[in-house]
Amino acid sequence: MADEESTWDRIKANWRVVLLVVILLASTFALFSPTPASGGSAASTAGNNTTADSGLTNIEYGLELSGGTRIQAPLVGVHASGVEIPNDTSTSAVRSTVAANIENATASDVRVRYAGEYGDTIQQTTIVEVTAGNVTAAELDAALSEAGYPADGAVDRVSDVTQRTAVSILRQKVNQAGLSGGSVRTVGGDVVVVEVPNANQSEVRDLVESRGQVLIQAYHQNENGTYVRTTVMDSDDLRQVGNAQQTQGGQGAEVGVVVAEDSAQEVQQRFVDTGLAQQGGTECRYRETPNQTEPCILLVQDGEVLNSFGVRETLAQPMRDGTWADDPRFSLTTGNLSTAQEVAINLRAGALPAELDLTSNSMLYIDPSQSERFKTDSLLAGVAAVLAVSGVVFARYRRIEVAGPMIVTALSEVVILMGAAAAIGYPVDLSVIAGFIAAIGTGVDDLIIIADEVMSQGEVSSQRVFQSRFRKAFWVIGAAAATTILALSPLAVLSLGQLRGFAIFTILGVLVGVLITRPAYGDILRALLTGEH
Amino acid sequence: MPAADLPFGLPEVDYSEYSNRQLIAVPLVVLLVALLIISGVWLTTGAPVNLGVEFTGGTEMRVAVSGDNAQQQIQQAFDPAPSAIQPVAGEETYILTFGEGVDSGALETQAEDAGFTVRSIDATSASFGAEAQIQALGGVVVAFVGMSVLVFAMFRTFVPSIAVVLSAFSDIVVPVALMNVLGIKLTLGSVAALLMIIGYSVDSDILLNNHVLRRQGGFYESAYRAMETGITMTLTSIAAMVVMTVVATAFGIGLLSSIGLILVFGLTTDLLNTYMLNMSLLRWWKFEGVNR
Numbered sequence: 158m159a160d161e162e163s164t165w166d167r168i169k170a171n172w173r174v175v176l177l178v179v180i181l182l183a184s185t186f187a188l189f190s191p192t193p194a195s196g197g198s199a200a201s202t203a204g205n206n207t208t209a210d211s212g213l214t215n216i217e218y219g220l221e222l223s224g225g226t227r228i229q230a231p232l233v234g235v236h237a238s239g240v241e242i243p244n245d246t247s248t249s250a251v252r253s254t255v256a257a258n259i260e261n262a263t264a265s266d267v268r269v270r271y272a273g274e275y276g277d278t279i280q281q282t283t284i285v286e287v288t289a290g291n292v293t294a295a296e297l298d299a300a301l302s303e304a305g306y307p308a309d310g311a312v313d314r315v316s317d318v319t320q321r322t323a324v325s326i327l328r329q330k331v332n333q334a335g336l337s338g339g340s341v342r343t344v345g346g347d348v349v350v351v352e353v354p355n356a357n358q359s360e361v362r363d364l365v366e367s368r369g370q371v372l373i374q375a376y377h378q379n380e381n382g383t384y385v386r387t388t389v390m391d392s393d394d395l396r397q398v399g400n401a402q403q404t405q406g407g408q409g410a411e412v413g414v415v416v417a418e419d420s421a422q423e424v425q426q427r428f429v430d431t432g433l434a435q436q437g438g439t440e441c442r443y444r445e446t447p448n449q450t451e452p453c454i455l456l457v458q459d460g461e462v463l464n465s466f467g468v469r470e471t472l473a474q475p476m477r478d479g480t481w482a483d484d485p486r487f488s489l490t491t492g493n494l495s496t497a498q499e500v501a502i503n504l505r506a507g508a509l510p511a512e513l514d515l516t517s518n519s520m521l522y523i524d525p526s527q528s529e530r531f532k533t534d535s536l537l538a539g540v541a542a543v544l545a546v547s548g549v550v551f552a553r554y555r556r557i558e559v560a561g562p563m564i565v566t567a568l569s570e571v572v573i574l575m576g577a578a579a580a581i582g583y584p585v586d587l588s589v590i591a592g593f594i595a596a597i598g599t600g601v602d603d604l605i606i607i608a609d610e611v612m613s614q615g616e617v618s619s620q621r622v623f624q625s626r627f628r629k630a631f632w633v634i635g636a637a638a639a640t641t642i643l644a645l646s647p648l649a650v651l652s653l654g655q656l657r658g659f660a661i662f663t664i665l666g667v668l669v670g671v672l673i674t675r676p677a678y679g680d681i682l683r684a685l686l687t688g689e690h
Numbered sequence: 691m692p693a694a695d696l697p698f699g700l701p702e703v704d705y706s707e708y709s710n711r712q713l714i715a716v717p718l719v720v721l722l723v724a725l726l727i728i729s730g731v732w733l734t735t736g737a738p739v740n741l742g743v744e745f746t747g748g749t750e751m752r753v754a755v756s757g758d759n760a761q762q763q764i765q766q767a768f769d770p771a772p773s774a775i776q777p778v779a780g781e782e783t784y785i786l787t788f789g790e791g792v793d794s795g796a797l798e799t800q801a802e803d804a805g806f807t808v809r810s811i812d813a814t815s816a817s818f819g820a821e822a823q824i825q826a827l828g829g830v831v832v833a834f835v836g837m838s839v840l841v842f843a844m845f846r847t848f849v850p851s852i853a854v855v856l857s858a859f860s861d862i863v864v865p866v867a868l869m870n871v872l873g874i875k876l877t878l879g880s881v882a883a884l885l886m887i888i889g890y891s892v893d894s895d896i897l898l899n900n901h902v903l904r905r906q907g908g909f910y911e912s913a914y915r916a917m918e919t920g921i922t923m924t925l926t927s928i929a930a931m932v933v934m935t936v937v938a939t940a941f942g943i944g945l946l947s948s949i950g951l952i953l954v955f956g957l958t959t960d961l962l963n964t965y966m967l968n969m970s971l972l973r974w975w976k977f978e979g980v981n982r
Contacts (some may be wrong), residue, residue: 229818230818358794358795358798358811359795362795516815516817517815517817517818517821518813518814518815518818519744519812519813519814519815519818519819519822520794520811520812520813520814521810521811521812521813522808522810522811522812523809523810524807524808524809524810526807526809527752527809527810530781530941531943534937534938534941534943535938535941535943535946537937537941538934538937538938538941538943538946539934541933541934541936541937542930542931542933542934542937543930544933545929545930545932545933545934546926546929546930548929549922549925549926549929549930550926552698553697553698553922553926587943587945587946588882588945590946591879591882591945591946591949594930594934594946595886595949597930598890598926598927598930598931599889599890599893601923601926601927601930602890602893602923602926602927605919605922605923605926606897606919606923609915609918609919609922610919613915629904629905632900632904633893633896633897633900636844636892636896636900637889637892637893637896637897639840640837640840640841640888640889640892640893640896641886641888641889641890641892643833643836643837643840644833644834644836644837644885644886644888644889645833645885645886645889646833646836647828647829647830647832647833647885648829648881648882648885651825651826651828651829656878656879656881656882659882659949660882660885663886
């Protein structure tokens with residue numbers, strides 16, 4: 158008579174199988190539930206666009222399986238840390254002296270940052286950084302000691318603060334460009350990876366290639382009568398950047414901006430000093446006769462003048478009165494809407510502190526039609542591999558109660574891995590699929606060890622015999638698992654981009670196997686071989 | 691002495707008929723030849739193996755070409771012409787490889803001008819590739835050293851441990867030599883496979899050592915039992931990888947086919963190393979070495 162107690166005992170004795178079933182159910186839920194399970198916040202934001210989401214499952218596909226462009230490149234720049242700068246030296250003096258000692262750099266390429274807290278990053282010592290191409294760490298080191306600012310050492314990469322800023326600016330740019338589902342991250346320390354689904358290579362290149370430095374400059378005559386440019390404001394001076402819109406009743410487009418309170422007075426003063434805010438406003442003839450014009454406002458992006466325009470009296474007068482700074486609004490006009498959008502993005506994100514080194518990059522573009530093909534083809538390759546494994550295992554054991562559970566157990570590892578990928582929103586790529594296949598491979602190997610060990614030396618007569626044999630088998634499996642994890646761990650941290658997913662999921666597969674599925678297989682095999690339940 | 695009762699109806703082997711010298715000679719000669727090939731290639735080309743575009747820099751582009759004479763159309767469309775054209779099974783698609791220093795944007799334009807549909811572009815610049823080379827090599831070295839330390843820590847006896855490490859070394863070196871002989875280029879996938887080999891190869895070696903060192907019963911009895919299991923494991927993996935390689939190559943999924951192919955090489959080498967090199971070292975240690 159099977160009373161309550163014996164059912165409970167049975168569950169207790171087979172708790173590994175129960176655990177496997179529970180985890181399998183959880184994985185299935187993560188895979189197929191209509192809303193992503195907990196931890197799926199990343200998945201749900203990316204899921205708003207149509208292709209990163211697969212529709213049938215909650216699996217988020219990576220670039221190779223969803224189509225799009227990926228650019229990987231380091232940032233241009235070198236930096237020296239622990240630089241000793243005398244207290245009375247101004248930053249601009251340091252910049253120009255250092256630049257003078259380096260062939261390929263100008264003062265604007267040199268950045269001095271004193272120790273302190275910058276966002277989440279704490280910088281311990283004073284750093285001097287050069288973000289121009291073709292400058293080596295050795296050159297910077299030499300330039301610093303020549304200038305009398307000895308450094309502890311220089312390295313051929315940008316500083317941490319610069320890298321973080323660059324990544325967050327790139328992220329803003331990608332998100333604001335209407336390219337949904339894009340991501341920016343770093344791998345292997347200093348390689349920046351920009352991934353944008355559904356975009357072709359030129360779109361993404363254009364977006365990340367430029368520094369995106371937008372300057373609003375005054376074009377005016379100095380005391381000597383020669384025309385010079387003076388920067389009156391840049392993105393740092395702005396509190397708010399409006400949306401680009403078509404100019405009302407005219408051609409061209411404009412971006413409304415609001416200047417930050419603490420900058421408003423200075424900006425206003427520069428307008429007055431440069432003559433932009435002169436009586437009656439100015440009429441700009443920069444394009445026609447640049448040597449004979451009243452002061453102009455130039456909208457400059459990465460050194461290129463996008464537009465030039467004069468100042469209306471309605472703006473000039475409050476500036477002269479000093480009342481403009483109380484409500485410091487300004488409108489930037491451009492020739493067309495797309496330029497205005499670009500300017501708005503760049504103003505909002507700010508200028509990149511360093512460029513991406515596109516001479517040392519790796520670029521991948523996958524057409525959506527190709528990614529669909531990859532999806533079905535890699536699935537076929539995986540299924541073929543599983544069939545091959547099943548064939549060999551059946552040929553070897555010729556006993557359905559041994560080989561059948563083996564295949565089912567190995568496949569359940571894949572289901573758990575897929576569920577994990579869906580739950581954490583890890584983008585599934587070809588390399589992750591390779592990891593799934595590797596998991597089946599190592600999984601079945603270990604199941605063979607268990608089966609052989611358990612069935613060796615005649616029939617499995619009792620629980621105790623089974624337990625002792627199972628434990629012996631597990632020593633080998635544990636040792637093998639540890640080596641595989643160790644062997645693949647370099648890939649999980651290196652910047653060999655696409656292999657990361659492979660390593661992570663193979664390691665995860667080995668862990669799931671050793672901790673969950675393989676012990677459960679042992680229980681199943683015991684039940685089938687000893688006849689005890 | 692009983693002969694090994696091998697699975698899959700493989701012919702019986704009686705190890706007691708062969709001396710340790712005879713057994714160990716085969717894998718050592720194979721290893722030596724492999725090392726010679728690799729050092730020869732290293733001296734002549736400056737790298738131990740032919741490097742693919744991911745490491746040297748270059749562009750790999752997948753285009754769909756309609757109409758006849760696709761190969762000829764491709765040759766005419768590009769300047770410089772692709773260094774390799776690989777057709778993909780069942781589609782009018784070709785994978786083109788271009789050398790380093792060609793702008794991928796220009797290639798895309800040329801392809802579009804010729805009326806081809808660009809399916810994918812994978813471009814790497816030389817200096818990025820050079821960085822990847824260093825990382826890949828470093829990764830393999832770190833993984834290997836880590837594995838060796840772990841193996842020594844687990845067995846705590848010199849001969850069985852060094853047997854495992856030596857056969858893992860050979861399992862990596864022989865596939866690399868085979869790549870050189872067959873003109874297969876190193877890709878990121880092959881690096882992953884080389885690292886996987888470290889894991890897979892150690893499996894069967896650990897199994898063998900474990901049976902011989904930690905079980906009661908005679909050497910041959912234990913060893914043959916380990917062999918039965920180990921050979922099943924390795925053959926299962928080989929079967930899976932052969933099938934995956936064939937399918938992935940036909941469909942032009944480079945990553946999967948290079949992982950599969952190198953694993954097939956490595957696992958096959960592992961059969962040789964585990965059951966000749968490791969086996970004879972263990973036998974020598976068990977019957978002669980321990981008493982010294």
